[in-house]
Amino acid sequence: MNMKILWIKSDFLYPADTGGKIRSYNILKQLSAVHEVSYLCLTEEEPSGEALDYLRSFCSKVECIPFNPDKKFSLRFYLSLVKNLFSEYPYVINKYRDHRLEKRINDFIDSKGIDIILCDFLEMAANCIDIDVPKVLFQHNVEAEIWRRHYEVSRSLLKKAYLKMEYRKFYSYERRACSAFDDVLVVSESDGRLLENEYSVRHTTLIPTGVDVDYFKPDAGKMKPENIVFVGSMDWIPNQDAAEYFVKDIYPGIKSRRPDARFYIVGRRPPEHIRILGERDNSITITGTVDDIRPYVDGARVYVVPIRIGGGTRIKIYEALAQKKAVVSTTVGAEGLPLTDGKHIIIKDEPNDFAEAVLELMENENSALKLGDSGHNYVAENYSWEKVAGKFSDALEDVLKVIHGPTAVVDNMGESR
Numbered sequence: 001m002n003m004k005i006l007w008i009k010s011d012f013l014y015p016a017d018t019g020g021k022i023r024s025y026n027i028l029k030q031l032s033a034v035h036e037v038s039y040l041c042l043t044e045e046e047p048s049g050e051a052l053d054y055l056r057s058f059c060s061k062v063e064c065i066p067f068n069p070d071k072k073f074s075l076r077f078y079l080s081l082v083k084n085l086f087s088e089y090p091y092v093i094n095k096y097r098d099h100r101l102e103k104r105i106n107d108f109i110d111s112k113g114i115d116i117i118l119c120d121f122l123e124m125a126a127n128c129i130d131i132d133v134p135k136v137l138f139q140h141n142v143e144a145e146i147w148r149r150h151y152e153v154s155r156s157l158l159k160k161a162y163l164k165m166e167y168r169k170f171y172s173y174e175r176r177a178c179s180a181f182d183d184v185l186v187v188s189e190s191d192g193r194l195l196e197n198e199y200s201v202r203h204t205t206l207i208p209t210g211v212d213v214d215y216f217k218p219d220a221g222k223m224k225p226e227n228i229v230f231v232g233s234m235d236w237i238p239n240q241d242a243a244e245y246f247v248k249d250i251y252p253g254i255k256s257r258r259p260d261a262r263f264y265i266v267g268r269r270p271p272e273h274i275r276i277l278g279e280r281d282n283s284i285t286i287t288g289t290v291d292d293i294r295p296y297v298d299g300a301r302v303y304v305v306p307i308r309i310g311g312g313t314r315i316k317i318y319e320a321l322a323q324k325k326a327v328v329s330t331t332v333g334a335e336g337l338p339l340t341d342g343k344h345i346i347i348k349d350e351p352n353d354f355a356e357a358v359l360e361l362m363e364n365e366n367s368a369l370k371l372g373d374s375g376h377n378y379v380a381e382n383y384s385w386e387k388v389a390g391k392f393s394d395a396l397e398d399v400l401k402v403i404h405g406p407t408a409v410v411d412n413m414g415e416s417r
Helices: 019-032 049-056 075-084 091-095 099-110 122-127 143-153 157-179 189-198 237-257 272-280 294-298 315-322 351-363 365-382 385-404 406-415
Strands: 004-009 036-043 061-066 116-120 135-139 183-186 204-206 224-231 262-266 284-288 300-305 326-329
Touching: 004 019, 004 099, 004 122, 019 036, 019 315, 019 385, 036 099, 049 061, 061 099, 075 091, 091 122, 099 122, 116 122, 116 385, 122 135, 122 157, 135 157, 135 385, 143 157, 143 237, 183 189, 183 385, 189 204, 204 385, 224 237, 224 294, 224 315, 224 351, 237 262, 237 272, 237 300, 237 351, 262 272, 262 294, 272 284, 294 300, 300 315, 300 351, 300 365, 315 326, 315 365, 326 351, 326 365, 351 365
Parallel strands: 004 036, 004 116, 036 061, 116 135, 135 183, 183 204, 224 262, 224 300, 262 284, 300 326
Antiparallel strands: none
16 A cells, blocks of 8 residues: 655654654654655755755655754843743644644645655644644654653743743643544554553554664674763753753762773764763763764663663663663663563662662673673664554554545555556
8 A cells, every 4th residue: 555645853863862852763764665755944054965865766846845943042141031921832832833844744635645654753833723624643752741850850930930831831732732633653562551641642653663774783892891881962951851850969979989981972063051061070071962872882781771861762772672782771761661670670769779880780791791682682683764664654554444445545546556
């Protein structure tokens, strides 16, 4: 069954340098081998010709609309935040509303060029929420829950008040937006239950996280027992919070027993308050953007995920397990992943317990190797991107069958070849 899919997103998909992009890119590429996928997005920076050509090598169409939001921390940015205080919508939702994008979506519909819209992430929902064609929302997180956790861990009273207000706006908007779609695709069972039970979403479909086990191959020869690594886009606030939390609350306990310990924070665009962590302690390395994260992961005995804020699932954990790393995570960090504590991963939430778990793996090579092997075998057997994309394709086809009926869908797909 061949579908014509319009995939819309708030940024260009390649290179896939964030967790959300990695998930979307791998699924989209697999889908494109079977269906006709058009990719429509906003772009703050014009993609290179090489990147465009690469995406066009498997997408039917690729269109980018230039997008110039207020630069973060500029005067215009803060004025926009103040102005948005009086809006019923969260700032992020208003930021990505774009009439040009809505027009192009309608142009695709008018030309009969699509069978179904795939809206990637909640921030794009406002651009297609009122369009009367089959449409599916791909929810990598329950966004309101991220904002709730933001305000719960914030120590600034003013910031806490603002974050709580944005959480309430997100909660209200997310309920309405999700209900406007024919299906909501979620990346964890817990997200699906939450949306159905607390956000009144009629139907959700689980799309598990995948991993490219051929790309993330282990190289144990590079591992050093004193090395600890954390990987994540450092322009994302939950990752910034995790890095600071580890350095300030967990790492001192490790250093007191292992003065030779070294901590690597690997990820793009670290802000000043993250870069300064490495300037204050020469055992901490802030890499910034790297061409390849694998050597840093291979070089570490322990891979840490000290996330306190977040939702969805952490692709980075599956990638680490594919490289046979011993992973220590918080409950939030491993949320939504069907991993067994003590078998595939170690889960600790208190700083002292987290530090002790890391130390045990640093000092006991056999324990670290056994944990890494178990995690690797589990993800390799169950979570290839090909299998994940197959479930994604089935979900889209099921939506069309419900709307048009099985016979009508087959006829329609035959005409669209």
